[in-house]
Amino acid sequence: MIDDKRIKLILTTAMNAGCSFAEVFAEDRDDVSLDFDCFLKSVSSMRTYGVGIYLFNGPKSIYLYSNNLDTTALEQLVLQGAQTLKTTAKATDFAFASYSPVIENPCPVKIYPSSCTNEDRIALLREANSIAREETESVKDIDLTYFDRDQRVVIANSNGLYVQDRRVTTRIRFIPHIQNKYGAISTFSDYCSPCGFEALKDGKYISTMQQSILDLEASLSAKKAPSGRKTVIMEGGSCTGTFFHEACGHQLETNALVKGGLFWDKRGQMVASEKVTLVDDGSMPYLYGSSRFDDEGHPRQKNILIQNGILKSYLVDRRGSILLGLEQTGSGRRQDYAHAPAARMSNTYLDVGTDDEDQMIRDTEDGIFVTSLGGGTGGDEFSLMATVAFEIKDGQLGSRLKGAMLTGRGDQTMLKIDRVGKNMIFEQGGGSFCGAESGFCATTTSGPRMRITDMLVGGEG
Amino acid sequence: MMDLFKRYQNAVGNLPSQIKEAEANIETIIRTDLWVKNGSLSRSQAFNQTKIYAYATVNSTGMVYTEDTEEDPISVFSRAANNSLLLSSPKRILRDETHSLSTEEGKTATVDEMESLGCLIESHLRFFEVVELRVSTAFRRLQTVNSLGLDSQTTSSWVEVEMEIRSTEDSRISGLAFSSAMTIDGLDAKIIAEKAMENAKENVIPSLSQVSLKSGKFNAVLSSQVMRNIFMTAWLEFSSRQMEKKGSLFKDVPSTQVGASCINISNVPSHPLIGQTWRADSAGQEVIAQTIVKNGLLNQSLKTLGRVAQMTGNIPIELTTVPSLFFIESGSQTEEALIEKMGNGLLITYSLDLFHSVNIASGDFSIPCGGFWISEGKKFGSVSQLTMVGNIGSLLQSIDSVANNLGFDYFYFRTYCVGSPSVLANCLSFSC
Numbered sequence: 001m002i003d004d005k006r007i008k009l010i011l012t013t014a015m016n017a018g019c020s021f022a023e024v025f026a027e028d029r030d031d032v033s034l035d036f037d038c039f040l041k042s043v044s045s046m047r048t049y050g051v052g053i054y055l056f057n058g059p060k061s062i063y064l065y066s067n068n069l070d071t072t073a074l075e076q077l078v079l080q081g082a083q084t085l086k087t088t089a090k091a092t093d094f095a096f097a098s099y100s101p102v103i104e105n106p107c108p109v110k111i112y113p114s115s116c117t118n119e120d121r122i123a124l125l126r127e128a129n130s131i132a133r134e135e136t137e138s139v140k141d142i143d144l145t146y147f148d149r150d151q152r153v154v155i156a157n158s159n160g161l162y163v164q165d166r167r168v169t170t171r172i173r174f175i176p177h178i179q180n181k182y183g184a185i186s187t188f189s190d191y192c193s194p195c196g197f198e199a200l201k202d203g204k205y206i207s208t209m210q211q212s213i214l215d216l217e218a219s220l221s222a223k224k225a226p227s228g229r230k231t232v233i234m235e236g237g238s239c240t241g242t243f244f245h246e247a248c249g250h251q252l253e254t255n256a257l258v259k260g261g262l263f264w265d266k267r268g269q270m271v272a273s274e275k276v277t278l279v280d281d282g283s284m285p286y287l288y289g290s291s292r293f294d295d296e297g298h299p300r301q302k303n304i305l306i307q308n309g310i311l312k313s314y315l316v317d318r319r320g321s322i323l324l325g326l327e328q329t330g331s332g333r334r335q336d337y338a339h340a341p342a343a344r345m346s347n348t349y350l351d352v353g354t355d356d357e358d359q360m361i362r363d364t365e366d367g368i369f370v371t372s373l374g375g376g377t378g379g380d381e382f383s384l385m386a387t388v389a390f391e392i393k394d395g396q397l398g399s400r401l402k403g404a405m406l407t408g409r410g411d412q413t414m415l416k417i418d419r420v421g422k423n424m425i426f427e428q429g430g431g432s433f434c435g436a437e438s439g440f441c442a443t444t445t446s447g448p449r450m451r452i453t454d455m456l457v458g459g460e461g
Numbered sequence: 462m463m464d465l466f467k468r469y470q471n472a473v474g475n476l477p478s479q480i481k482e483a484e485a486n487i488e489t490i491i492r493t494d495l496w497v498k499n500g501s502l503s504r505s506q507a508f509n510q511t512k513i514y515a516y517a518t519v520n521s522t523g524m525v526y527t528e529d530t531e532e533d534p535i536s537v538f539s540r541a542a543n544n545s546l547l548l549s550s551p552k553r554i555l556r557d558e559t560h561s562l563s564t565e566e567g568k569t570a571t572v573d574e575m576e577s578l579g580c581l582i583e584s585h586l587r588f589f590e591v592v593e594l595r596v597s598t599a600f601r602r603l604q605t606v607n608s609l610g611l612d613s614q615t616t617s618s619w620v621e622v623e624m625e626i627r628s629t630e631d632s633r634i635s636g637l638a639f640s641s642a643m644t645i646d647g648l649d650a651k652i653i654a655e656k657a658m659e660n661a662k663e664n665v666i667p668s669l670s671q672v673s674l675k676s677g678k679f680n681a682v683l684s685s686q687v688m689r690n691i692f693m694t695a696w697l698e699f700s701s702r703q704m705e706k707k708g709s710l711f712k713d714v715p716s717t718q719v720g721a722s723c724i725n726i727s728n729v730p731s732h733p734l735i736g737q738t739w740r741a742d743s744a745g746q747e748v749i750a751q752t753i754v755k756n757g758l759l760n761q762s763l764k765t766l767g768r769v770a771q772m773t774g775n776i777p778i779e780l781t782t783v784p785s786l787f788f789i790e791s792g793s794q795t796e797e798a799l800i801e802k803m804g805n806g807l808l809i810t811y812s813l814d815l816f817h818s819v820n821i822a823s824g825d826f827s828i829p830c831g832g833f834w835i836s837e838g839k840k841f842g843s844v845s846q847l848t849m850v851g852n853i854g855s856l857l858q859s860i861d862s863v864a865n866n867l868g869f870d871y872f873y874f875r876t877y878c879v880g881s882p883s884v885l886a887n888c889l890s891f892s893c
Contacts, residue, residue, distance in 0.1 A: 031776060043544040046526040046776045050510065062505040067528040077509070084495075084505050084572050118547055147775065177708075177822075186708065186822045227676040227848065227892025259592055260632070319504075338510060375817040381846065383813045383829035405818070405827040405848040435816075435873075458827060458848020458892040 001028040002051055002069055007156050008096045009071060013078045014055050015094055015158050018087030021056040022078075023157040023318075025295060027337040029149065032113060036125035036144045043118060048151075052337035053078060057085040059322055063340035098160030103292040103299050106285045107194040109168045113148040116197040121146050124172075124200055131206055132176060135213045138220075140184075142213075143175040148197065155297035163297045169288070169442065170199050174209045182220035187374070187387075192288045192431040192442065208430075215372060215388050218400055225389065225404035225459025231367030232406065232455040233360050233392070236425035240350050241445025242373045243384060243452075244278055245434070247410035250378035252305055253331070253343040254320020255437055262380055262411050263311060271311045272414035275353050275450075278306040280315060282330060282346030288431025289346035289443045296332035296341050303329045317343040335439025342438035347427075350447030353420025357449045360419045362395040368404060368457060369397060375432075383407045405458040413455060421448035465511065465530050466604045466614070472534035473608040482518040483538045484607035486743055487511060492599040493572060497579030498591050505572075514743075514768075514778065516607075517541035521548035526776050560611060562747055564740040566731075567618035567643035570598040574645050575620070582622065585654035589661065592625040592635065598645070599875075601737065605745025613745040619736025620645045626657045636661025639870070641736040664810055672834040672842035676892040680806035680861075680885070681849075682799050685868045687812045687830065688789065688881035693872060695853050696879060697821045699726065699753050700782040701762035710824035710854050717759045720857030725790040726754035728763055732786045735869050735878055739785035742766040748785050757857075763787070769876055777876075788880030792863030799864050799885040801838040807891065808833040808840070809849065824853040848892045859886045 007024045014022035029048040035041040050067035051074070062081045066073065125144050132142040148170045156162045170193045177186040189212040193199030234240045248271070251261045263271060272278070282300035284290050293299055296318050304312050316324070317332035320343050332341035361369060372388035386404040390397045427444040434443045463471075469485040476483050494506040515525045517538040523545030525537055570578075575596040583591050602616040621641035628634035638657035642648050683691075703709040711719055720726075730748035731738040739748050744766045752760045767783030800808055810832035812818075819826040831845035862885045869880040 033775070033778070035779075039549050040547060041550070042524070042779070043547050044524050044526065044778045045540060045544060046778065047529055048776070049528040060502060060504060062507065064506070065508045065510065067510055067530060069531075073509075077507070081505075081507060084493075084502070084507070086502075122547065184707075184822055185820065187820065338508065340506060375814075377814040377817075377829075379813070381813060381829070381831075383818075385814065385817045385827065403825065403827050403850060405814075405829055405850075407813070407829045407846045407848065409846075456846050456848075456893075458829065458850065 001152055001154060002026045006069065006071060006074060007154065010053055010074055010078055011094065011096060011156065011158050013075050014053070014082060016091040017079060017082035018057070018089040018091060019055045019082055019085065020058055020089065021158055023054040023155070023296065025052040025337050026154040027051070027151065029151040029336065030113065031147065031149045034118070034121050034125060034146045036129060037141065038129065040122055048336055050337045052340070053081065054340065055081045055085060056322065057087045060085055061319055065338050094158045095160045097156060097162035100162050101299055105292050106283050106290040109196040110198040111196040112168060113150045113196065116148070120197065128172065128206070128209060132174065132209055132213060135210050136217055138178045138180040138217045139176055139213060140179045141177040145173040147171045147173070155293065155295070157297065161297045163293050165291060165293050167291050168196050169194055170197055172200060172205055174212055176213045176216060178213070178216045178220065180217065180220060185216055185220055187216065190432065194286060194288050194290055194442070219387065219402045222400040222402035225368070225401040225457060226391070227457060227459045229454050230457045231364050232452045232457070233364060233367060233369045234450050234452070235369065235371040236357070236421060236423060236447060236449040238427045238430055238445050239370050239373050240447030240450050241348055241427065242376060244350055245345060245348050245443070245445045246376040246378040246382040246384055247408070247413055249345045249348055250436065251410060253315045253345070254317055254324060254326070255342050257314060258320065258323055266311050267313070269311055270309050271411060272306050272309045273417040274309040275417050275420040276306050276309050276414060277304065277351035278348070279304055279351060280331070280345050280348045284347050287347045287426065287444045294330045294332045295334045296328070298328050298330045298332060300346065301330040303331070315343040315345060317341050333438060333441045335441060339439040342436065344436060344438060344441050345434060345443055347444045347446065349426070349445070350420065350450065352422055352424050352448050355419040355421055357421040357423060360421070360449060360451045361392060361397060364392045364451070365394060367392040368401060370404070381407060381409055401459065403459050407456050407458060413452060416453045416455070417450055418453050419451035421450060423448050466606070469534045470606045470612070472538060473606055476608060477535065477539060479519055480517045480538055480542050482608050484516045484605065484611070485534065486514040486745065487604040489602045490599060492597060493575070494595055494597040495572065495575050495579060497576060497583060497594045497596065500580050500583065502576055513537065515541050517545060519545050521545045521550060523548065524778060526778055560613070562613035562615060562741055562745065564615045566616070566738050567736060569600050569618045570620045570645040578622070578645060578648060578650060581650035582624065582654050585651050586626060586658065588629055589626040589636070589658055590629050592627050594624040595622065597621050603741050603743065603745070605741070611745050613741050615740040617738045617740070619643055620648060621736060622648060622653055624653070624657050626661060628661065634661050636664060641734070643736045647736065670842050672844050674834065674844060674891070674893040678888045678890050680803050680887050681889050682796065682803055682806070682808045682883055682885050684796070684808070684810045684832070685864070685866050685881055685883045687809050688884060689868065689870045689879050690812045690815050691819065691826070691828065692787070692789070692879045692881055693815050693870065694819050694821065696763065696784055696787045698824065698853055699763045701764050702782040703821065704762050708822050711759060713762045715759055715761060718757055719754055719759045719854070720757040721860045722757040723792060723863050724754055724757050724857055724860055725752070726788070727752055727790060728765060728784045728787045730785055732869070734867065734880070735786060737875070743768050744780055767876060784877045784879070786869070786878045786880065788867065788869065789863065789882065791865045791867040791882045794862060794864055796864045796866050796883040799862055799883060800835055802862065803835060803885055804838055806835050807844065808835050819853065826851060826853065850890045850892060856886060856889070859888060861885045861887050
């Protein structure tokens, strides 16, 4: 890790050059990945090592990064940055590392990657490989990849903030290749954990892998999804949460608001059905989107975005805070030092309601029940790919469907949620990567089962 | 300290005895991005990053990636060798070819030149305002050295502009433009501004009412942007690696019919529409222009090696088949001529979800999209929230004609570019 002397030099140089604010994000990260397909195909070690420097001159900003950590080169980089910003203010004093908030790690680690051997990792992949191949005859092959990550960061700024954080994640990716009389298909699924190797030792990843194999196999013989407007029931867990992530989550981030997005200036207004209370919380224990601090050194916190249908707050990073005059919400995130931070979601969930889950299906005449989503996109219009769905006819679950693309506008579709279940399902062991301007960040999406009265389903049936 | 590449050149000549072969791929990118709005700079980004991919063979080949430029190259190769000891297969990935390649193209711009260009572009806007206007300049150097005698260094510098504008009279009307050249002199502010305004006019005509369609099969003109979105991932159908592991719709058999006779697909190291060049692939081999599809027949599979950005934020370590500039070649007619030829049908101008909508193994796609209903060759009304469903193979076969408006888009982290003109396709399935 870059030493404090160089961090202090960067901040001092920036403030002496007349910047109104300066921040250093220093990163030293080790990743290990192993590819397995009957035998070990590769072992790779990766070290991400560099520094990101954020300079402000009032509302104007420049983000600089480099892995040339030579003192003179860093000083030069900062001076060039200040020159680009055309700083003219007088040098301001600051107290380096004058405060360091103490926050408990929401994801304590038992087995750090450095104390885990490659033999341990290989044994796990061997076990997964044999279990997967025995699951069904349709499994013709399976590619497995094990990943672990140990990220150490120091975040210091010209307000005197100095925090250190260590984030460990472990993940196993399965890509089964399924082939039977109905055709061939392969796609990936991940089992993710925000802690060490201990997360895979309990074997819970096996049921995730087995389910993904069975889902893929079943999709080959599934009926083509219908098209048209339908009642859609989203199963609790990641389906419900992912809907909100794409339907409104990205529009509540300051990067969208700065451009005048759908929800700017709508605080206090009804933007969803009154059944909807939506939360984003990066401080939740053992969830993939959690950490002690965001990537700007702000403690993670619970943010109530929508309460009983009323828009309450946004997700705000430092730049968004400066440009829009909003309080930071612990949401400034980035993939690594090579990305400027931006307001991003973390663990997004719909809060529980009062409706009976089974009754939702019984009360649906013609609709679809979505139990797995393969991803989607957000914006003014959103889309969600349902990888596992079932038709509902006269209150009964029917055939399995394939190729159902759900689309709509967030501001219209959220008003059509008429039932929210009583049972919260968090995406434990799950999680995925959300890609946006500040790179790929770990997120989870959760919630109880819910019903949308009218949604556009794009299928071929 | 001695120049980084020189240290790796020395190291491959002085390897520890247990390492039989070693190779380093070093990529350096120096880049500046400026965002201009209201006549001045609003924010910017600048970086200088060097990435080292090191391979070492004992019996198999192991790899290490590092951004620590101060680590001794012998120590880096030794760590790669240690990783190889766990591998049971006698896999070897270094190429035997002995050659030296050295190219240098383009020129970066200064911050002042870039800011002036941005302001000039903005000044050419009439009845439109900037939502976002980015001017960037970059220098990319790829260096490869190995113990078998490969020694290559290629550099490419370029300047590019990307902008989004919206109407000052109706905020629903917005337009995009992208332009790129080897030097800043290759970019014309007026043309870029006009391109964005033209795009805005094509995209939204609010006076047209929304048309309600019933699901079914329609002839459709897919805009250049929609085709680029599809082939941002669908190029994988032509990847030699993908075909090898039976993960593609197509088999690597030359002369197989993969599309209509008007379809020609190429992968090239450079193109006049893009300032960046790819003279060498990520393993230091010269990128040779390849005709992938000629008159609808597969000529050869895509073979360029590269590292594709991971949709997880992980370091892209695996060398695999990745295009450089992959594109469907232009036809001779304008997009307007294609619309006129279609008569009645859909003009699809936007699509969503680049990364989840095409299954490469089966070729099946479900693509959320929208655009216009065309009646007797004229825009009759707008359509939105459609899903285009089908298969990449059938889509390529159904193409009746190809327009002359080739455009390119970068993939994440600028690892490659995909280009396509608009096409007229017959009988595509849309659900509404």
